[in-house]
Amino acid sequence: xxxxxxxxxxxxxxxxxxxxxxxxxxxxxxxxxxxxxxxxxxxxxxxxxxxxxxxxxxxxxxxxxxxxxxxxxxxxxxxxxxxxxxxxxxxxxxxxxxxxxxxxxxxxxxxxxxxxxxxxxxxxxxxxxxxxxxxxxxxxxxxxxxxxxxxxxxxxxxxxxxxxxxxxxxxxxxxxxxxxxxxxxxxxxxxxxxxxxxxxxxxxxxxxxxxxxxxxxxxxxxxxxxxxxxxxxxxxxxxxxxxxxxxxxxxxxxxxxxxxxxxxxxxx
Numbered sequence: 548x549x550x551x552x553x554x555x556x557x558x559x560x561x562x563x564x565x566x567x568x569x570x571x572x573x574x575x576x577x578x579x580x581x582x583x584x585x586x587x588x589x590x591x592x593x594x595x596x597x598x599x600x601x602x603x604x605x606x607x608x609x610x611x612x613x614x615x616x617x618x619x620x621x622x623x624x625x626x627x628x629x630x631x632x633x634x635x636x637x638x639x640x641x642x643x644x645x646x647x648x649x650x651x652x653x654x655x656x657x658x659x660x661x662x663x664x665x666x667x668x669x670x671x672x673x674x675x676x677x678x679x680x681x682x683x684x685x686x687x688x689x690x691x692x693x694x695x696x697x698x699x700x701x702x703x704x705x706x707x708x709x710x711x712x713x714x715x716x717x718x719x720x721x722x723x724x725x726x727x728x729x730x731x732x733x734x735x736x737x738x739x740x741x742x743x744x745x746x747x748x749x750x751x752x753x754x755x756x757x758x759x760x761x762x763x764x765x766x767x768x769x770x771x772x773x774x775x776x777x778x779x780x781x782x783x784x785x786x787x788x789x790x791x792x793x794x795x796x797x798x799x800x801x802x803x804x805x806x807x808x809x810x811x812x813x814x815x
Contacts, residue, residue, distance in 0.1 A: 548596040549619040556614050561589045564605050577605065593619065673727045674720055690717075700742045701731055704770060707790050708732070713801050726760050735804045739765045744772055751779045758785055768796065
């Protein structure tokens, strides 16, 4: 952090410190900095905050904050240099051209990074991408278990499972072949439960395609509000109309888990 002092104050303080020390060289020794820096500060070069604090201590100044106009970040020179560079490029008419070159280069590097991560560390890649998605995904509701979920139906389902001591994972990574999914709930590593209150046929179509892959390994259920039944008819026996209808199914999960039984996937 750098300090900008009121007009004339820095030069006056440095001169007072020199008089106190006896010379610029003596002051540099006391402050533990090169003598050239003392000369520079005498000529209004901005001073780092830690050196200003040493100067204040030497002069026994109590109201140091009254002398400061502003504090600047360590990279203030680069910031000013960058702004001046932009102004210069705009004046010359090369700014947009150079920006396009930079953007194209960054795009190529980003594509290479995505490709290499998918190839070499696929699980790490998808978890990283998903964590970024969750940060902007409006996850505001908090369940009894403590995780944040996207909507009221997911929260109600999570709390429903938690109260009945049914073990679940919320949006875990599921990999089947070369496909990766983050279903709403994975229960006992056998059952997948998706929750949606989306009003429209397009969501049902997407879920049907998703289920075709998931059911290779899991038994899949989709919970919707009863009022939306007409939109999701294509999901057939995967469909559950509300938590009341889900209750006996969830109880069967619990009982089968205790017995060590396995579920069996059904088709749309």
